[in-house]
Amino acid sequence: MRLFLDDGIKRRVAEPSRHYNRYNTRLFHQPLRGSGIIDAVVQVEGVTKLYRGVPALRDVSLTVASGITGLLGPNGSGKSTLIKALLGLVKTQSGSGQVLGHAWPGDVRRIRDSVGYLPEDDCYITGLVGVESVALMARLSGLSGTEALRRAHEMMDFCDFGEERYREIQSYSTGMRQKLKFAQALVHDPPLMILDEPTTGLDPDQRASMLNRIRTLALRHGKSVILSTHILPDVRAVCDNVIILVGGTVRVVDSLETLSRPSSPTLHVTTLGDPAALIAKATDAGYRVLQNEDGSLRIEGIEATDTARLWDWAAETQTSIRRMQPALNSLDKIFMDVAKGRDSLPSDTPLESFSAGQ
Numbered sequence: 001m002r003l004f005l006d007d008g009i010k011r012r013v014a015e016p017s018r019h020y021n022r023y024n025t026r027l028f029h030q031p032l033r034g035s036g037i038i039d040a041v042v043q044v045e046g047v048t049k050l051y052r053g054v055p056a057l058r059d060v061s062l063t064v065a066s067g068i069t070g071l072l073g074p075n076g077s078g079k080s081t082l083i084k085a086l087l088g089l090v091k092t093q094s095g096s097g098q099v100l101g102h103a104w105p106g107d108v109r110r111i112r113d114s115v116g117y118l119p120e121d122d123c124y125i126t127g128l129v130g131v132e133s134v135a136l137m138a139r140l141s142g143l144s145g146t147e148a149l150r151r152a153h154e155m156m157d158f159c160d161f162g163e164e165r166y167r168e169i170q171s172y173s174t175g176m177r178q179k180l181k182f183a184q185a186l187v188h189d190p191p192l193m194i195l196d197e198p199t200t201g202l203d204p205d206q207r208a209s210m211l212n213r214i215r216t217l218a219l220r221h222g223k224s225v226i227l228s229t230h231i232l233p234d235v236r237a238v239c240d241n242v243i244i245l246v247g248g249t250v251r252v253v254d255s256l257e258t259l260s261r262p263s264s265p266t267l268h269v270t271t272l273g274d275p276a277a278l279i280a281k282a283t284d285a286g287y288r289v290l291q292n293e294d295g296s297l298r299i300e301g302i303e304a305t306d307t308a309r310l311w312d313w314a315a316e317t318q319t320s321i322r323r324m325q326p327a328l329n330s331l332d333k334i335f336m337d338v339a340k341g342r343d344s345l346p347s348d349t350p351l352e353s354f355s356a357g358q
């Protein structure tokens with residue numbers, strides 16, 4: 001089945017991604033900032049979802065601020081269920097709130113109109129070529145045929161599609177399918193995008209491009225993004241805020257900056273050669289020193305103003321310091337601690353449920 005038979009589709013030449021279209025008008029609507037209306041893009045309370053009596057979400061209450069928010073949690077923690085609940089794709093047993101100012105769950109139609117959703121699974125109609133599929137999504141959002149096609153091409157340009165846009169989707173690689181889903185989610189210019197594992201299966205180049213696209217949408221076009229993922233470096237790369245779900249309950253809602261700050265001043269020190277003598281000096285002076293797997297040191301409780309002492313000990317012990325900087329909490333460790341319900345772990349604890357990268 002072909003939705004569009006116009007030869008004009010084939011004649012259109014793919015251009016490098018731009019944020020203006022060929023009429024030099026803006027590709028994306030700029031949401032009003034500072035109005036207070038969209039500062040919390042999602043705010044829900046008391047959300048419970050049972051699948052055949054088994055809870056997937058337990059009395060979840062949370063607020064998602066504008067910007068890019070990472071939605072994290074081990075397998076089966078309820079991330080996809082929460083997303084589907086917000087979009088009215090699964091019915092919850094309890095809960096109320098708002099999404100982009102629309103009542104949830106009452107006004108789910110308006111919510112779906114205002115949100116771009118990239119699902120975890122493939123979603124396309126067999127037999128369509130890429131650009132037809134994106135244009136179909138635009139038609140479903142209410143655009144006329146011509147406008148939908150124009151918009152579809154613009155989104156495919158933004159997602160770096162070339163002539164592959166005219167190929168049937170069944171022939172697409174995993175990376176192209178992810179980009180296609182992204183273009184489909186974005187085609188109606190929603191102020192909020194909910195992306196469920198958008199970088200899964202991408203090679204490093206494609207992953208970097210996808211993250212770049214997400215960052216561009218937020219920074220240049222004022223869009224908010226909820227990014228559900230297992231890939232912690234993706235969160236570090238683009239997210240402002242983090243939500244951690246474990247066993248269907250919310251364990252953390254905070255900014256990445258706050259989460260990364262150690263509870264006491266801590267320095268991360270890298271030395272050339274054996275740091276044993278330096279460790280002994282710092283320990284004798286009452287500081288707690290942990291050695292990381294790569295041999296670098298975490299010296300806890302030391303104020304930035306005390307660094308002169310560290311340089312003195314380095315000179316006394318003939319240890320060369322290559323680098324000294326304020327330490328940040330490792331995201332990996334934060335997630336391990338939260339997932340396991342622990343306060344602290346040795347810094348070299350291996351990851352189990354989360355991926356440190358691809």
Ligand SMILES: Nc1ncnc2c1ncn2[C@@H]1O[C@H](COP(=O)(O)OP(=O)(O)OP(=O)(O)O)[C@@H](O)[C@H]1O
Binds near residue numbers: 055074079082
């Ligand atoms: N349609 C369903 N029927 C029954 N149980 C379900 C259904 N969908 C999800 N669940 C269960 O609900 C819980 C939460 O699942 P969900 O898919 O929301 O987790 P998730 O955090 O997205 O997991 P993953 O990271 O593996 O995608 C899991 O125990 C899952 O088995």
